[in-house]
Amino acid sequence: MRDITYGEAAIEAIGEEMEKDDRIFYMGEDVGRFGGCYGTTKGLWERFGDDRVKDTPMSEAAIVGYALGAAITGMRPIVEIMFVDLLCLAMDQIVNQVAKIRYMSGGRAKVPLVIRVPFGGLRRAAGQHSQHLEAWFLHTPGLKIVVPSAPHDVKGLLKTAIRENNPVMCLEHILLHQIRGGVPEGDYTLPIGKAQIKREGKDVTVVSYSLMLHRCLSVAEKLHKQGIELEVIDLRSLYPLDMETVVASVKKTNRVAIVHQACLTGGVGAEVGIRITEAAFDYLDVPVKRIAAQDVPVPFSPVLEDFVVPTEERIEEGIKGML
Amino acid sequence: MKLDKQLLLDIYGRMLRIRKFELKVEELHLQGILPGLKHLYIGEEAVAVGVTFNLREDDYVGSTHRGHGHLIAKGGDVKIIMAELYGKKTGYCKGKGGSMHIADVNMGILGANGIVGANIPIVGGAALSAKLRGTDQVAVSFFGDGGANEGIFHEGINLASVWKLPAIFICENNRYAISTSQSKVTAIPNIADRAKSYGIPGFTVDGMDVLAVYEITGEAVARAREGKGPTLVECKTYRFKGHYVGEGSRELSYRSREELKKWQEKCPIEKFKQVLTKEGILAEGLAEKINRQIDRELEEAIKFAEGSPYPSPEDALEDLFFEEGT
Numbered sequence: 001m002r003d004i005t006y007g008e009a010a011i012e013a014i015g016e017e018m019e020k021d022d023r024i025f026y027m028g029e030d031v032g033r034f035g036g037c038y039g040t041t042k043g044l045w046e047r048f049g050d051d052r053v054k055d056t057p058m059s060e061a062a063i064v065g066y067a068l069g070a071a072i073t074g075m076r077p078i079v080e081i082m083f084v085d086l087l088c089l090a091m092d093q094i095v096n097q098v099a100k101i102r103y104m105s106g107g108r109a110k111v112p113l114v115i116r117v118p119f120g121g122l123r124r125a126a127g128q129h130s131q132h133l134e135a136w137f138l139h140t141p142g143l144k145i146v147v148p149s150a151p152h153d154v155k156g157l158l159k160t161a162i163r164e165n166n167p168v169m170c171l172e173h174i175l176l177h178q179i180r181g182g183v184p185e186g187d188y189t190l191p192i193g194k195a196q197i198k199r200e201g202k203d204v205t206v207v208s209y210s211l212m213l214h215r216c217l218s219v220a221e222k223l224h225k226q227g228i229e230l231e232v233i234d235l236r237s238l239y240p241l242d243m244e245t246v247v248a249s250v251k252k253t254n255r256v257a258i259v260h261q262a263c264l265t266g267g268v269g270a271e272v273g274i275r276i277t278e279a280a281f282d283y284l285d286v287p288v289k290r291i292a293a294q295d296v297p298v299p300f301s302p303v304l305e306d307f308v309v310p311t312e313e314r315i316e317e318g319i320k321g322m323l
Numbered sequence: 324m325k326l327d328k329q330l331l332l333d334i335y336g337r338m339l340r341i342r343k344f345e346l347k348v349e350e351l352h353l354q355g356i357l358p359g360l361k362h363l364y365i366g367e368e369a370v371a372v373g374v375t376f377n378l379r380e381d382d383y384v385g386s387t388h389r390g391h392g393h394l395i396a397k398g399g400d401v402k403i404i405m406a407e408l409y410g411k412k413t414g415y416c417k418g419k420g421g422s423m424h425i426a427d428v429n430m431g432i433l434g435a436n437g438i439v440g441a442n443i444p445i446v447g448g449a450a451l452s453a454k455l456r457g458t459d460q461v462a463v464s465f466f467g468d469g470g471a472n473e474g475i476f477h478e479g480i481n482l483a484s485v486w487k488l489p490a491i492f493i494c495e496n497n498r499y500a501i502s503t504s505q506s507k508v509t510a511i512p513n514i515a516d517r518a519k520s521y522g523i524p525g526f527t528v529d530g531m532d533v534l535a536v537y538e539i540t541g542e543a544v545a546r547a548r549e550g551k552g553p554t555l556v557e558c559k560t561y562r563f564k565g566h567y568v569g570e571g572s573r574e575l576s577y578r579s580r581e582e583l584k585k586w587q588e589k590c591p592i593e594k595f596k597q598v599l600t601k602e603g604i605l606a607e608g609l610a611e612k613i614n615r616q617i618d619r620e621l622e623e624a625i626k627f628a629e630g631s632p633y634p635s636p637e638d639a640l641e642d643l644f645f646e647e648g649t
Contacts, residue, residue, distance in 0.1 A: 025455065051455065056482065057478070057481060057482060057485065059478035059479075059481070059482060061444065061474070061475050061478055062444040062447065062475065062478035062479050062481075062482050064444075065441070065443070065444025065445050065447065065448060065475065065479065066444050066445075066447050066448035066451055066479075066482065067448060068444075068445050068448055069385075069433065069444065069445040069446060069447060069448020069449040069450075069451065069452065069462075070448040070449070070451050070452040070455070071448070072428050072433060072445075072449070073383065073428075073433075073448070073449045073452040073453070074452055074456060075451075075452045075455060075456070077448075092438055092441055092475075093441070093444065096437070096438050096441065097436075097438070097441060097445065101426070101434060102642060102643065102644070102645065103419055103642050103643050104416060104419055104420040104424040104426070104434070105415075105416050105419075105420060105424070105426040105427075105428065105434060106414070106415065106416035106417035106418070106419045106420065106642055107417070107641070107642035107645075108415070108416070108426060108427060108428050108429065109426060109428045109434075110428075110645050111645070141643055142643055142644075144644075165645040165647075166644045166645050
């Protein structure tokens with residue numbers, strides 16, 4: 001086990017899979033020699049060349065549509081959309097085509113397709129470069145969604161996604177790309193749809209994913225010193241949702257907060273929260289709590305953005321209010 | 324005629340099969356037997372047949388909401404198509420797609436598509452796939468004058484040209500995007516002229532003349548197979564029926580009876596029949612035989628569809644994801 005960055009782990013996964021299977025190719029904007037706007041493909045073009053690491057025009061709908069066409073005719077494309085906000089330009093292809101073609105064809109089409117999407121706020125990038133749109137895709141049957149929070153997870157989940165014969169979206173928070181963590185040498189995969197208990201505790205279950213998971217872990221450490229033990233769960237996948245792990249934890253702690261960087265209304269927290277009440281209502285000592293971004297577009301000024309996104313203080317305060 | 328006699332008869336028979344299939348669909352729909360939306364291909368048969376008769380079984384086709392004709396032209400089985408229109412388990416999509424989503428990927432039919440213009444990049448991707456796999460397959464995208472005004476037309480064709488992909492883009496210009504005349508919403512009369520912007524050849528052809536369509540797309544297919552990149556072919560055609568079955572007299576709000584009659588006189592099947600008769604290829608007896616054979620096929624298709632079981636309601640929960648081992 002060595003420590004590498006999240007970004008390096010992702011590239012390692014893709015490179016290793018591409019070495020093994022020449023049906024895999026990668027395309028997106030600036031992913032070739034430039035190595036991806038966020039360094040997402042560094043070194044891949046040098047290894048695999050133009051045919052397998054393809055720069056595209058700024059045509060997000062075409063990028064996704066082309067990938068779909070290639071996927072249903074024997075290739076295994078990975079496409080990158082530079083950040084999730086730009087997926088708005090490809091929504092028809094994702095929602096009406098990619099997610100539905102297998103179902104609408106009565107199971108005749110097979111769609112081995114990975115859509116890799118850097119995303120996320122707190123980069124002072126304002127309203128069109130900072131969004132958290134994951135709930136839209138959760139609301140679209142036919143897509144699997146992973147949201148890895150650690151180098152180890154992004155490598156294992158990306159490998160599984162690449163080997164899947166279904167469309168998988170991998171949402172990678174841009175601020176996670178530089179974090180370091182232990183990643184085993186060699187081949188391993190992680191199952192899609194399996195959450196992980198990152199920290200055990202008896203007082204409150206905290207469910208989160210991606211960047212906010214790290215804030216929750218900091219809060220857990222702080223509260224531990226005050227004698228409050230949080231059980232922190234990293235969902236890791238949003239579809240399928242691993243409610244089994246979440247519900248088992250809630251039955252133990254009897255209190256649950258869901259924390260995410262996406263805005264509150266209609267977010268992942270709403271779905272997870274209602275499923276908890278359906279499965280474990282009688283175990284809850286207090287109502288399910290959601291701690292999420294405010295229902296406004298992401299503002300630019302650091303003062304404003306820091307107010308909108310859940311801070312450690314806000315998470316701590318929210319959790320303490322449940323005790 | 325320089326073309327093989329049997330080929331010409333097959334072209335005629337295929338167009339007639341589409342026409343008669345669509346007339347049957349209209350009849351069954353108006354009787355309330357077929358559920359949902361139907362968009363008929365009647366009047367445009369020369370386009371689908373003229374294009375697909377240049378294709379091999381392993382070539383790809385991306386179709387539209389008006390897709391029955393493309394499917395039958397590419398060799399789709401009318402029994403299985405009919406069963407799908409009935410919503411039966413034996414249909415191409417086990418009743419999950421219906422008229423607007425019929426697909427058979429194994430036959431290179433990448434799907435009818437309910438979103439206008441949306442098959443353009445999917446077909447581009449199939450062409451990319453063929454190129455990357457080193458085959459000489461080609462991929463054909465059908466779309467209308469309406470589809471040509473979607474942004475994806477630009478994105479999709481530009482990329483196919485940049486990557487020199489074996490794709491053929493067929494604009495079936497039937498003059499109306501639902502009720503809106505092309506001249507009202509399109510800055511130039513010939514959509515094929517846009518090919519210049521993508522650095523590819525563009526041709527406008529009489530879409531009521533099956534041999535003209537066959538010939539020009541034959542050249543486009545050959546170019547694609549030889550690795551010379553995509554072509555845009557615009558076929559000027561006309562739909563003889565409303566935008567959808569059930570439009571009724573509403574069509575008179577955007578087109579006149581005189582205009583309809585003028586185009587009906589150019590019926591691609593009737594016109595081609597006259598040519599074949601004149602050439603002594605299609606005698607009256609043979610024409611009658613072909614006609615009867617199609618009638619029998621359609622009777623069988625309806626019998627098959629009616630006799631087929633519906634899916635069980637719970638089947639709605641299957642086929643969302645590929646599961647290993649299936």
